[in-house]
Amino acid sequence: MKTLVARSLKYQEGVVSVLDQYLLPHQTTWHICQSVEEMAELILTLKVRGAPLIGLAAALLVAHLAEQGADKEALAKAIDELEATRPTAVNLMHCMAKLRIALQQPNWVEAVVSTAESLFEEDIALCERMANFGAELVSAGDNLLTHCNTGALATAGIGTALGVIHQAHAAGKNIHVWVDETRPLLQGGRLTAYELSCWDIPYTLICDNMAASLMAAGKVDKIFVGADRIAANGDFANKVGTYNLAVLAKHHNIPFYVVAPVTTLDTACPNGQAIPIEERNPLEVTGVSGSFGQCQWAPSNANVFNPAFDVTPADLVTGWVLDSGVYDQEAVSSGALLALN
Template structure:
């Protein structure tokens, strides 16, 4: 594995600025709560697991700014809400922030402030290390469904750039390559941020995995021609009934895969499962700026006053999914 999206340093974290890929590889230092919030909301970093890891450090950065527990008590909900509101759909973000918050309240009445800060830093490091292990385990389970000579379609980016290491959807692909399976990946470009074209193709090339970039609308034709054997995607949130929120276009792919009798796999850590919601109908779908649709870099590709709808995610129903793979194995609805 040549790619790492996040580097944990003594007093800060360093992340790849993914807005600049594939043309420029530049790292950004995140030292404060506001740095982390900016990086998440402005797509410097993205991918549900990575957002969760970064947010855990963001929580710690927010706490360490204060020198009295009473100040923290007064500001803790502001810190929590500031982080959670950066990207509302990805449940890993909420999970990580709530875990850090709960840890703070466990420590609050037991230790002095400096010890609390150190233990919160250790907790953020623990979340980072757990993410690496979880992604590797997801890869081991997913690899069982990848046959030699497979042609696999993936959507968006659910690889090393979306996690601390390995990825979710791409983890099984990397494990398959390590086991010398001959595989080829079809990479959906993934409008409008082009995470497939800019990020997935880039990291697959870095890791010497054979791949071909396609426009999103080509997937159905390739399936009908028998050129796709398997679809593997990640997830930003999974409801208790198994409905999955993932990058816009995922639902369409699941319909096409079902029509063409192609297995459709979702790979995600258990931290992505939200048992507080019964179905995908309850998942808040983030909508982003109209300029993401009508502009590419600094060039307008549509009229400036064009009306735009830009939902970032869609909901794939459980019945369209062949397997949901986590670090614990297969997930079943209401599990």
């Protein structure tokens, strides 16, 4: 397999390495991953995260195992096990489906490797196109709000929603970004703030429950978020808390955009009700842990509800920014997303 290098995933000299996103921003630690068990654990513990990146990391590992001599049965099992790690993120399913097809080819080792390489390189190009389309929606001096982390840490390229922000900044639009901390795992506070700092983009970190007061005060011009799965009707799942923002944006008449590649589109899923929502460990809510250690604030016997994602209905979305263009309400309700499959 050729050398492939992204911000948080790389394949060099026969080694798959992933950046530990759970330890950012205070520690930079790379993990070498050589087995399905290791990759599954990295994904489940959010050391590898971001819908596009999860799929790519899993694909590179499968290709690596193919080159190391794993047989077809072992690779098929690896694909199934990796696909099961994160049930909401459809990019992972997309990548694994591509590898299943490659595994059926006569020269299946070469096919699996070339498929993984193509998926990686395709993601870089998809991010660039999304960023260019989305940046056209940003006006000079805009105050933008975003949720979770959707930048270069979560993709092979410059990101989805955060890629749009990066491109708008690069175009000299003099923007400022409000960053939701994104409870309970603080991907905004830890990762988005980190990326914006690296890119020298002005930002202000806020608690998730501060967004409404900012909108009421007229301090938010547009909202850009990512997605883990977009249904055929335009409903989409994203990090929990996104739906809150969409409702608030509708009330305050603020444009609300979802940014995602076509690989996040699931046209076999008719609507948001059909999107499986992953529920995670209650300990993520009863306390916090990271490079700084661990702190527990809730009673040990507290009942916890901890969905990783929520679903935003299509009628709250101003526009869907995909790598193929920007789609408005009229286009999506007319079946534009179905035509992209």
